[in-house]
Amino acid sequence: KQEVTQIPAALSVPEGENLVLNCSFTDSAIYNLQWFRQDPGKGLTSLLLIQSSQREQTSGRLNASLDKSSGRSTLYIAASQPGDSATYLCAVSGGATNKLIFGTGTLLAVQP
Amino acid sequence: DGGITQSPKYLFRKEGQNVTLSCEQNLNHDAMYWYRQDPGQGLRLIYYSQIVNDFQKGDIAEGYSVSREKKESFPLTVTSAQKNPTAFYLCASSPGDSGKKTQYFGPGTRLLVL
Numbered sequence: 001k002q003e004v005t006q007i008p009a010a011l012s013v014p015e016g017e018n019l020v021l022n023c024s025f026t027d028s029a030i031y032n033l034q035w036f037r038q039d040p041g042k043g044l045t046s047l048l049l050i051q052s053s054q055r056e057q058t059s060g061r062l063n064a065s066l067d068k069s070s071g072r073s074t075l076y077i078a079a080s081q082p083g084d085s086a087t088y089l090c091a092v093s094g095g096a097t098n099k100l101i102f103g104t105g106t107l108l109a110v111q112p
Numbered sequence: 113d114g115g116i117t118q119s120p121k122y123l124f125r126k127e128g129q130n131v132t133l134s135c136e137q138n139l140n141h142d143a144m145y146w147y148r149q150d151p152g153q154g155l156r157l158i159y160y161s162q163i164v165n166d167f168q169k170g171d172i173a174e175g176y177s178v179s180r181e182k183k184e185s186f187p188l189t190v191t192s193a194q195k196n197p198t199a200f201y202l203c204a205s206s207p208g209d210s211g212k213k214t215q216y217f218g219p220g221t222r223l224l225v226l
Contacts, residue, residue: 004154034214034215036217041200041220041222042220043116043118043217043218043220044155044202044204045217046214046215046216046217049214089154089155091154091155098143098206098215099145099157099160099170100155100157100215102147102154102156103154104152104153104154105154
């Protein structure tokens with residue numbers, strides 16, 4: 001059974017710092033890995049999707065990497081801003097049905 | 113505007129009562145999903161549907177039921193058999209049944225038990 005773990009559970013950094021969020025999964029047979037952002041009491045917003053054949057994806061200040069063989073992904077946020085404060089969730093898709101298995105998230109606080 | 117809408121934003125359930133959460137999308141997506149989120153936990157899949165008039169159980173389907181009579185709509189009923197229904201419920205959709213497509217989420221419904 002696929003399990004997804006995110007470390008750390010919470011992170012507080014000063015504005016301007018570069019930071020890395022970690023995601024690990026137990027079964028390397030995945031279709032894709034996605035990173036989402038969730039603001040308090042809101043739905044999820046997709047940030048990046050990495051196909052199983054890809055190594056990384058970039059969008060603006062965000063860069064996500066995937067090492068499928070080791071079961072790991074990282075989300076790199078450059079020059080963090082207070083507006084980046086949110087919970088970041090990673091999820092893996094295990095097949096064509098696109099069912100997602102989620103991690104428990106990392107709560108990020110960027111201090112001005 | 114294209115997107116996914118969920119209603120109501122807050123819903124209160126009395127003991128022994130069934131309640132229905134609405135999910136509508138105008139993205140022309142074939143697949144739709146229902147997730148439950150509890151504090152400090154990730155999302156868990158309740159039900160999903162890849163096509164009209166067909167749906168499948170997810171990991172925690174007990175105490176829930178769904179229907180998919182229209183492509184745009186995927187309502188979730190929380191039955192009285194669900195003993196711990198207090199949670200944040202999220203609906204999502206994606207184009208087709210390919211595992212290569214991202215999912216788009218609605219704003220969620222928070223269900224509370226009176």
